Amino acid sequence: MFLKSYRLKSSAALKGAEAKKLRARLELAFPHISMETLLPAKANVTQLKILTHGGIASIVYCVEKQPLFFELDGGQLVPTVYTMWAEPHILPYFTTHEGVLPKLSNGADLMLPGVVPLGVGLNMFGHFKKGQLIAVNVTNNNSAIGVGQLARNSDELYMCGGHGVAVKMLHMFGDKLWAHEPRMLQQIPLQQAKTLTSEDFPALGATKCSPAEQICVPEVWDAETNELETGTAGLSLEENGETEVTDESTPELLLKNAFLAALKNNGKKLQLPLLTSNFYRLYVVPEAEEQIDLKKTRHKKLSNFLAEMVDQGFIVVREETKGVDKIIAVDLEHPELVNFITDVKKGDSSGAAAETPLFHSELKEMYIVSDVTAAFFTKLNYKRGEGIPVNQIKKIVREYVSKHCQVDPQTKLTKPDEVLQELCGNRLGSLSEITSMITSKMEHSYQMCSGKDTSGKPQIQMSLATRSGNKKVTLVSNIEAYGIIMAELIKLCKQGAAASTSIVKLPHQKHEQLQVQGNQIRFIYTLLTETYKVPPKCILGLDLAKDGKKKRK
Incomplete structure (x- = not known):
């Protein structure tokens, strides 16, 4: 449902009374959880x-910017993975094998062959109704990785003979709803799963539930609870006569956004010096989402608002005669102005997701540094609980062995030092054997990684070149290594620098390069560091930036 980007139609801050009604709906839907x-x-x-990519209208409720619930057609409230991590027992669980997670992340539903049975016989899939909300976790981690609806009731699942869809997935760890607020992203928390024993599979007719069943299938999930959920399905804020208050309804925010939009869309075209009254009338007012009433803002007057914008460094205003002010300069490389182009206007039916995705995301297998292996990895600057990609473990072990251990020149077997002896014993072993012994004592997990991870990546190289007509262009290499979505970067460059931007393949170059017309070194640097949060140390070529406009004599 949220695998692809969705369109934001509106954003509304709920008032106190509206939030209470939402809390009441949640308490009816999930009476066993304290809200x-x-x-x-x-x-x-x-x-x-x-509006999802598939054309499905939905409502998402965010608490402190973090999405906690979303609404299905009909009004049924569904918790997100963030809610499941905060309140693990809000829904019953189906467990699958960890190797199924990448397939689910690619948009697949949970099929019956991938479900680990809860018991035996008719108890194999619990006692649930078709359409009931189900959370999904994996065998080595109790934390939810996704939420969906049961495709059939439990009896029908048992009669399917192990074929067909078990859970229709609605929301997954790593999808666009999980990544709604990039600054608040969380990885799957590790909650060690209890080893299954014969006690977890009671004989038919047994009245006592095992501890595992009590965790996965609490007593509150009976027919009565399902009826309560169904009874609240038709409730919605609109039916209760609630009014929507958008973020832009704040007069100050409405005015500030219109001002930034005016500079962003018309900054290169402004004929300076420009009367402040004309700038406001011709450029700011048309960019406003709603009618601006200066008297309702804390500024009260246009001159007071522009004075604040001067203090913040957006513009320079000069008083030519008494009462006549003109804008004489505009800073189009102001960080806030550069970043403004990534914000989606609320209420724009053609808008993209709540925040335009800037990076490609990739699900990676990880090994978590455990208490047993901490003594080894802390010597290599890794912390307890930190995740290490699978393909880096062997590289790390190889580097450690080459520095601290003795290797037999004939057999190529390694003699472990004191630290490795604690993990692998005292016998000689190959590099692969030592690596396997170490990983066997670590927790296996998955993490959603993006271009924000900069370790081991080549530096971004900015340079200048000359094209036909003695025109300068800016070339940027190694961007793709940071997982940056090139189409979005090109869009930001065209809007922010007002310059032709394209991808070129130069002779004798292995990778493609970003080409921007003119000397845009400083703009590219600001864009990468401010919007994409690339560390300055990862970017080369800033010394080629313009020092400023040459003064005419």
Whole structure:
């Protein structure tokens, strides 16, 4: 449902009374969970109306910018993985094997062959109804990796003979809803799963549930609870006469956004010096989402607002005569102005996701540094609980062995030092054997990684070149190594620098390069460091930037 980008139709900050009604709906739908931790009384609750890539209209409820619930057609409330991590027992679970996670992340539903049975016989798939909300976790981690709806009731699942869809997935770890607020992304928390024993599979007719069943299938999930859920399905904020208050309804924010949009869209075209009154009338007012009333803002007057913008460094204003002010300069490389192009206008039916994705995401297998292996990995600057990609483990072990261990020149077998002896014993072993012994004492997991991870990546190289007509162009290499979505970067360059931008393949070059017309070194540097958060040390070529406009004599 949220595998691909969705369109944001509107964003609304819920008032106190509206938030109470939402809390009441949640308490009816999930009566066994206390909502005080999920939805505190004074929390900032936002309602997002979205349109998925498949054309499905939905509502997402965010608490302190983090998506916690979304609404299906008909009004049924569904918890996100963030909610499941905060309140693990809000839904019953189906467990699958960890190797199934990459397939689910690619948009597949959970099939019956991938479900680990809860018991034997008719108890194999619990006692659930078709359409009931089900969370999915993996055999080595109790934390939820996704949420979906049961494709059939439990009896029908048992009669299917191990074929067909078990859970229709609605929301997954790593999808666009999980990544709604990039600054608040969380990886799957590790909750060690209990080893299954014969006690987890009671004989038919047994009345006592095993501890595992009590965790996965609490007593509250009976027919009565399902009826309660169904009874609240038709409720919605609109039916209760609630009014929507958008973020832009704040007069100050409405004015500031219109000002930034005016500079962003018209900054290169402004004929300076320009009367402040004309700038406001011709450029700011048309960019406003709603009618601006200066008297309702804290500024009260246009001159007071522009004075604040001067203090923040956006513009320079000069008073030519008494009462006549003109804008004489505009800083189009102001960080806030550069970043403004990534914000989606609320209420724009053609808008993209709540925040335009800037990076490619990739699900990676990881090994987590455990207490047993901490003594080894801390010598290599890795912390306890830190995830290490599978393909890096052997490289790390190889580097450690080459520095601290003795290798038999004939057999190529390694003699472990004192640290490795604690993990592998005292016998000689090959590099692969030592690596396997170390990973066997670590937790296996998955993490959603993106271009924000800069370790081991080549530096981004910025340079200048000359094209036909003695025109300068800016070339940028190694961008793809950081997982940056090139189409989005090109869009930002065209809008922010107002210059022709394209991807070129130069002779004798292995990778493609970004080409921007003119000397845009400083703009590219600011864009990469401010918007994409690339560390400055990872970028070369800033010394080629313009020092400033040459003064005419």
